[in-house]
Amino acid sequence: MISFSSPILPESWRNSNMLLLSLIAPPDNLNPEYFSTLLNQYGSVNSVKILNKSLMDYKVLVEMGTPEAAKSAKSFLDQLSSNFIKCSYYYDEKPAQSVSYKNCSLDLINDSTMSTLKYRHSTSLNEIVQEDDKQPTSIRTIPSSQQIIHSTSKIQHSTxxxxxxxxxxxxxxxxxxxxxxxxxxxxxxxxxxxxxxxxxxxxxxxxxxxxxxxxxxxxxxxxxxxxxxxxxxxxxxxxxxxxxxxxxxxxxGTQETDRFNSNHKMNLFPPSQVLHISNLKKVSSNAETMWDVFSEFGVVEAVKVLNTQYKFMCLVKMETLQQALETMALMHNEEIDNRNIQISFTKAKI
Structure with missing residues (x-):
């Protein structure tokens, strides 16, 4: 096994088409098909090999078709999450017993299957996630006897x-x-x-x-x-x-906090700049009040009042989707005139 301690990799490692993935709390039924499907959009995937399967130390070796594809896939994984998936280049050539690069020190470790956590007796996930941020990246030489699985199936869903x-x-x-x-x-x-x-x-x-x-x-x-x-x-x-x-x-969650009645057909709408405000009092269900309240969270572009004889509602359009999301996060179920308002996304236009 080769270990190194530097954020700066040798140029030859960046040209590798091999990626080593480390995951935290992955699905129990995660398989090579998941990674093949996930990364195939960034270039051809030659093979996927699962090296270790546990909550704390789940590692996967992915061979992309080209170094360019590996670079694109790594860029995607780095953006996807530094928490759920960590990705590093894998380089399978053994350097000399003592090799030095600028800002990078390499040491040859004889045990090619040793895990960095092998001799830890009591480890919490908190220790692991903190350790991942500060410990040297580990790169393993994989015995050729391990089976390589080629696959291209759909991503496994869960709740x-x-x-x-x-x-x-x-x-x-x-x-x-x-x-x-x-x-x-x-x-x-x-x-x-x-x-x-x-x-x-x-x-x-x-x-x-x-x-x-x-x-x-x-x-x-x-x-x-x-x-x-x-x-x-x-x-x-x-x-x-x-x-x-x-x-x-x-x-x-409880039945009291559920937004939807499970016995009724539910209409789900994607996030939108237009927010539907309900459970208002008549005195506050007007454009001026809504404009004043929601302007605290961004730029209000438009307000439309939807009052009926018994229900008082409004539509509020924020300048950006980001402002709409933040407004909902901060204001849903908050009080206006001593009544808890309800905010939801809608496909309605103003």
Missing amino acids: VLCVNGIKGKNLDAQKLYNIFSNFGNIDKILLIKLKNFAFIKYLKEEYSIFVFQNCQNLQFFDSVVSISFVAEDAIDKLIGLDTLYNQQDYYV
Whole structure:
């Protein structure tokens, strides 16, 4: 095995078409087909080999068709998440026993199958995610006897999503609920601020699929989020590791908090600049009040009043989708004139 300790890699390593992936809390039924499908859009995938399968140390070796394809795939994975998937180049040529590069030190380790965590007796996930940020990257020589699996199947769905890139002041699980409950009833949410990601578990798989298809690459507070499927028990595996999260970072849904009646047909709408504001009082359901309230969260482009004899509602259009998302996160279920307003996405236009 070769280990190195530097953010600056030798140029020859960057030209490798081999990628080594390390995952945290992957789905239990994750297989080579997932990675082949995921990375095939960035170039041909020659082979996928799963090296180790555990919650703490799940590693996958991917051989792309060309170094250019490997570079594109790595760029995608680096943006996807520095928390769920870590990606490094793999280089299978053994250097001399002692080799020096500028700003990079290499040492040959005889045990080619040794894990960096092999001799740790008590390790929490919190230690692992912190260690990944500061420890040298490890690159392993894989015995040729291990079978290489070629595959091209569909990505495996689950009810649990990993939302990567969660950054912003005063964000907590409740504010994530305010947004993601628009797309289906939620079972649990766990926000890991330490690593800027959250797990969201829906009651039905159709909800998580809708989010996966409609909420990728949203500008949300201080960053762009990306979304991937994870194991059904991903949240349960982390509950109890209280050094990872605070009480307000864990949310458990109930029938009282569900936005949708499970017995009725549900219309799910993707995120939009136009917000539907309901449960208003008559005195506050006017354009002037709505303009004043929502201008605190961005530029209001338009307001439309939708009052009936018994219901008082409005449409508010924000200047950008980012402002609409942040407005919903901060204002859903908040009080206006002593009544908790409800905010949802809509396909209506103003």
